[in-house]
Each structure stands twice: as structure tokens, then as C-alpha cells.
Amino acid sequence: MKYTDVEVLLVEDNPYEAQLALRCLKQFNLGSRLLHIDDGVDALDFIFACGKYEGSRSSEMLKVIFLDLKLPRIEGLEILRRIKSDEHTKTIPVIILTSSGEETDIRNAYQLGANSFIIKPVDFDIFNQVISSIANYWIFTNESAGLIKRSKK
Amino acid sequence: MSSENEEQYRLIVENPVLGIAWGTTDGKLTNANNTFCDIMESSLSELEGKSIRELFHPADAESMTINFQRLVRGEINNYQEEKRYVTRKGNSIWVKVNVNLAHHTPEEAASVIAIIQDISERKKTEEMLRKSEANLRSVLDNSNTAFVLLDAQMKVITANRLANGWSFAEFDRYLNEGDYFVAIIPEHFRQSGLTIIQNAIMGKPHSYEEKYTNRKGIQAWYHVRFDSVKDDKENVIGLCIAASDTTRYRAAQAEINSMNDSLEKKVKERTSELEIANKELEAFTYSVSHDLMAPLRIIDGFSQVLLDDYRNKLDEDGFQTLQVIKRNATRMGELVNDLLNLARLGRANLVKRNLDMTDLVTAVIDEMRFSTNKLAAKIKLQELKPADCDHTLIKQVWSNLLSNAIKYSKNNPNPQIEIGSIDKSGQIVYYIKDNGVGFDPQYSGKLFGVFQRLHKATDFPGTGVGLAIVYRIITRHGGKVWADAKVNEGAVFYFTLP
Numbered sequence: 113m114k115y116t117d118v119e120v121l122l123v124e125d126n127p128y129e130a131q132l133a134l135r136c137l138k139q140f141n142l143g144s145r146l147l148h149i150d151d152g153v154d155a156l157d158f159i160f161a162c163g164k165y166e167g168s169r170s171s172e173m174l175k176v177i178f179l180d181l182k183l184p185r186i187e188g189l190e191i192l193r194r195i196k197s198d199e200h201t202k203t204i205p206v207i208i209l210t211s212s213g214e215e216t217d218i219r220n221a222y223q224l225g226a227n228s229f230i231i232k233p234v235d236f237d238i239f240n241q242v243i244s245s246i247a248n249y250w251i252f253t254n255e256s257a258g259l260i261k262r263s264k265k
Numbered sequence: 266m267s268s269e270n271e272e273q274y275r276l277i278v279e280n281p282v283l284g285i286a287w288g289t290t291d292g293k294l295t296n297a298n299n300t301f302c303d304i305m306e307s308s309l310s311e312l313e314g315k316s317i318r319e320l321f322h323p324a325d326a327e328s329m330t331i332n333f334q335r336l337v338r339g340e341i342n343n344y345q346e347e348k349r350y351v352t353r354k355g356n357s358i359w360v361k362v363n364v365n366l367a368h369h370t371p372e373e374a375a376s377v378i379a380i381i382q383d384i385s386e387r388k389k390t391e392e393m394l395r396k397s398e399a400n401l402r403s404v405l406d407n408s409n410t411a412f413v414l415l416d417a418q419m420k421v422i423t424a425n426r427l428a429n430g431w432s433f434a435e436f437d438r439y440l441n442e443g444d445y446f447v448a449i450i451p452e453h454f455r456q457s458g459l460t461i462i463q464n465a466i467m468g469k470p471h472s473y474e475e476k477y478t479n480r481k482g483i484q485a486w487y488h489v490r491f492d493s494v495k496d497d498k499e500n501v502i503g504l505c506i507a508a509s510d511t512t513r514y515r516a517a518q519a520e521i522n523s524m525n526d527s528l529e530k531k532v533k534e535r536t537s538e539l540e541i542a543n544k545e546l547e548a549f550t551y552s553v554s555h556d557l558m559a560p561l562r563i564i565d566g567f568s569q570v571l572l573d574d575y576r577n578k579l580d581e582d583g584f585q586t587l588q589v590i591k592r593n594a595t596r597m598g599e600l601v602n603d604l605l606n607l608a609r610l611g612r613a614n615l616v617k618r619n620l621d622m623t624d625l626v627t628a629v630i631d632e633m634r635f636s637t638n639k640l641a642a643k644i645k646l647q648e649l650k651p652a653d654c655d656h657t658l659i660k661q662v663w664s665n666l667l668s669n670a671i672k673y674s675k676n677n678p679n680p681q682i683e684i685g686s687i688d689k690s691g692q693i694v695y696y697i698k699d700n701g702v703g704f705d706p707q708y709s710g711k712l713f714g715v716f717q718r719l720h721k722a723t724d725f726p727g728t729g730v731g732l733a734i735v736y737r738i739i740t741r742h743g744g745k746v747w748a749d750a751k752v753n754e755g756a757v758f759y760f761t762l763p
Contacts, residue, residue: 126559132566182555211558213605214551234561234598236569236591 115158115168119145119175120251123155123191124209125183132236133178133209136243140251145173152186155179156194159201174204176250181210181217189220196225203257205250284381290337290366290374292317304360304383306352317379322349322357336366336377347384359388414494415504419446419462422503430480465491466501474511485512543612550608557601565594596728600716603730607715610737615655617742622649622695625656626684629663633671642671642699647685650693652762658738659762665731666697666758672725673756674701698757703750712748735760 120142124130130148137146149155157163159171177195181188188208195201205227210217213231221229230246233239250256278285284301288294294315302309305320321329325348332344343365349357363380405412411428415421421444450458461471472490479485488511494503568591572584579587626646634640644667652659667682674680683698704712704719711717713736718729735758739746743763750756 126563128563128567129559132563132570135566135570210555211562212551212554213602214554215609232558232562234558234565235595236562236566239562239566240569 115165117145117173118147119173121174121177122148124180125150133243136240137247140247152183152191155191156186159195171201175256177204177206178209179206181208181212189224192221192224192226207246286379286381288317288377290377292333301381304381305350306354311353320350322351325349336364342366358383358385360384409509411508413506415446417502420444421446461491462504465504466493468493485510486515487511550605553601554605558598561594561598565591600728603728607730607734607737610734615741617653617655619651619653620656621651625660626663629660629667633667642674642680642682645683649686649695654742654762662735662738665735669731670697670699674699677701692761694759694761696757696759698755700755703752703754703756705752706750709748
């Protein structure tokens, strides 16, 4: 499987929540440019092109990562820390998408370099609006560092 | 008698200071000079022939008689005594009496001559001095500080009772006037004692606290102080050594210290217990916010999926049912969120600083105007007194109170809200008043409880946590919050901050 065209990565362990988020993103017709991973270790493997994603140059096109905080095996904040402390991945925008408005989580996330911190609203209409506007901004409005890197090659 | 002698005699007799009286050997007064008569407040005729004994104060008459008889018997030629006379007017006066036996010619009978000096003033002064010395002595002896007073030669002038009782066990005698103080200091203290004494005399007072065994063999702690004693011209004329027993004070101090220690230990224990409880609560709220919210979101989300994707397969009933599910999922989300907020407020650190309350409330009102589409209420904000409080938390209080006032006055065609502060005997009371639906005051006790509501959710939506949060914040500041209302006559909420 090729992963070089993945632009949007959703890291979410709850299949139903993932299904709802994917439903919100469906309107953008991302197809294979959208990938959902439900496990922290797998997410790291993908981002750093190791493990089962070895040699896939998977993260080169990433425009945005939606990252849940509570994940099996490796927590969201740890994933964030690794992304932001690696030269090759630290420019990838990371949007924390979580249920918790816990102050320490918010503070820690920003200190680790999160680009945005979103508390998922219960009301699906509002959730839909939030996800759509974020996706719209990061995928279509914002100029990502990854694209500059690639165009220079 | 020559005229010159006569003149001298007259001068002596008429002197204004010494009273002179003559009498017979059987004790009858025969003559007296004017001064004597003045002393006795009598005339000569009243005194003539009177028994000399009767002139004396009854308490002195007996001893006077003994001396007089010895004189008359020729055992002595004269005697002197200080006795009290009683004057004609009944006044008791002190006199110094000098009595001589006058020898005359053999044919003339012997007579006595007495020279009397009024010494009442001197006696009075002596008495005052004696009393004042006795008072001073009693103060010194009853003091719970031991005093030893030394002169410039370091000889003991005086020592009070306590000083003698406490003095070193090695003292083999009491401190007596004239003792060289240094000589009676035990050998092993002598050198250091001498240095201290010399320094004190040079004007450097010295004090120390030390454990000694006293004369009674009791070990005790003493605070000892050495001070020089100076005269009017600042010359050192001696040294005062003062010692007080600090054993009980030290014991009390030690007890306080140990109580403080155990208190501190208890506080530490409690603190760590609290910290554990807090951590557990934190873990609990964290898990609540994550694990409880996700299913709610999924219920709401999938209800929406049904509404979107299967709209044409649902009849009106099905459609309404899904709406109910959705509404309730959203509402539960709100409840959980409010509860989490309440729990967080309980843990948040208070950061108090002096706040301009008028600015703060103005900001709250502005935010409320921004977030509320059509804010019908007229808000009248008066100048508010500043307060020391946590900015974020008190802002939350005003925000909750104001949104309540807006919510409950929205059905009034002319909604009005008034915010102000009053000084109630030095205590600032903030208030917010609306002309909304109010509430029945008999339920005001329920007002600040969690999930307590006095109105139907269909009339006024809400979770019933807003005022609980207000209560929590004000109480955590050490203030008070209460409300006054009547049904359909609006409500006033008051709070104080210490």
C-alpha cells in the first residue's frame, strides 16, 4: 500500500467517534488523502515511516494531524512530544481533538507545540461545524511546510 | 547676778527655739518660758503646778518617770530623751528633752530644769523615710527577680530575699552588706564573672541564661543581667545584678515547640492525605470528562446520522423521538461539563489581587452583549468598590449572576438590571438586582445547591449549577452570598468579599 499521498491523519481509538469525524471530513472528498489510525504505536510508526510503514515516506505530504489524547499503548501527548521534537516532523500541524478541557492537558499540549486544542462538543451539529472549519483551514487555506520542502526537491 | 549676767540669762530664757521649764523634784512644773508655752499651746498659768508626767503622751510617761526618779535620787546628773508631749489642744508632738538637776544653796530645795526642743518635723521626715525604705524593701523582697546591688568597690550594698535564697549552692553564707562580691563567686565562675562585671561597669550591660544549682540544691535555669548603676552625673557608682528563674518559661516554650512540631506533623499528614484525595478526584474528573463524554457524543452524533441519512424512512413520531434523544444527550453533556467546572473550581488556586470591580463587571457585560444576540435588558452599572480577589473566579461569579438576571427577566416587557455595591458598616456588599420572575423566598435555601432549580427547565433552561459555582467561589474567598426575592417581583443577589 502506498501512503505518500496522505494529507490528513486522524488518530482516534474509538471507532464510533472516528466514524463521526470521518463523516464530517467526507464532504471534502479526500479519498486516499485521509487516513484513520486507531492506535498510538501505529500512529508513530506511520509518522516516522517505521514498523509496518517502513520506507513508505508516509509523512511527507501530511498537512494536518487530528490527535486524540487518550489512546491505547502510547498517549496522545507523548505522540505530540515525539512529533514536535523531531526535525523532520515538527513542522506538521497537530490539532488536539479531545473530550477533556483539563487545564493541565491544554497547557502541556501547547508547551509541547500543539497547533490547536479543540474540546469536542457533544452536539453533533456543532462538532461538524468545528471539524469542517478546521479541516478547511489546514487542508485548503494554510500553506504547509511539507509542500515547500517537496517543491524544492 | 550682775546686770550683764542678767541680760545674758534673759536672752537665753527668751530664745524662740528652745522651750525651758522648771520644776520641783517631786515632779511639779513651777515655771516655763514663752517658747515652752507655745510648744504646749498653753499659757503659763495653765501649766504652773501641773504634774510633769501629765504633759507626756500616756505611752511615754512610764519610761520618762524612771529617768526622772534616777535624776532626783542623784544617780545621774542629767538625761536626754525623745518623747511625745500632748498639748493642751490634744496634739501629739515629738520633743527632745534635756533634763538637769539644779543644785542650789543648802537651804534651797533641789529643782529640775528641762530644755525642750520640738522635733516633730524631723520625726515626720524620719518616719516617711522609714516607711519608704520598708516599701522599697517589700517591693524588692517580693519581686520574682533576684537583685544584688554592689557599690563601686564591688561590695554588696544590699541583696533581696530571692537573691539570698537562690544564690549559688557553693555560697557558704548569705550575702551581707560589705561582702566583696567577687570573693563569694564560686572559683570556677570567678574569672568569667569578673570579666562580665568589669564590662558592665564600663557601660556594656551583659546578660546570659544558664543552668545553676541553687542553695536549696535545685537545678534551675536563670536569666542573669548585669547593669551599671549611675548617679545624676552619669558616673558609675555601682552595679546591679538581676536574675530571674526561667525554668518554667523554658518548659512552656519547649512544650509549645513540641506542640508546634506535632501540629506541623499532623498538618503534613493531613496535607498528604488531602493531596492523595485531590489526585484521586482529579483522576476521577479526568476519566469522567473523557469516558462519559464520548458515549454522549456518539449518541448525539449517530442520532444526527439517522436524521440526515434516514429522514425519509422516519415518520413524524420517529423524527421527534430522535430529537428527544439528541436534546437529552446534549443536556447531559452540559450537566457533566458544569459538574467538572464545579470540581475544578474547588481545586483551583486562589490568586488574589486588588481588582477594579467596575472594570471587571463592564467587561462581563460587554462579553454578554457580544454572545447574546438581542440583549433586551437595560443594565445600570454603578461605581463598584474595589476588592482583593481572584480575577478569573470573580469574573465567573459576575458572569453567572448576570446571565441569571438576564435569563429570569427576559419575559418582562421592560427588563432592567441594576448592579452596585453598598457599604454596610465597613463591609462592602455587592448586589445585582433584576425585575424578572423572582422566586418564592421559602425555597431560597435550595438556591445555591448543585442541580437545584426553582423553575421548570421548559420555562428557563439551565443545569442548576451556576449558582452552586457562585456559592463555591464566594465561600472559597471567605465571603458570603445570599438572595432576596418575591414571586414576580424580581430578585436581588448579594455577596461580600472579606
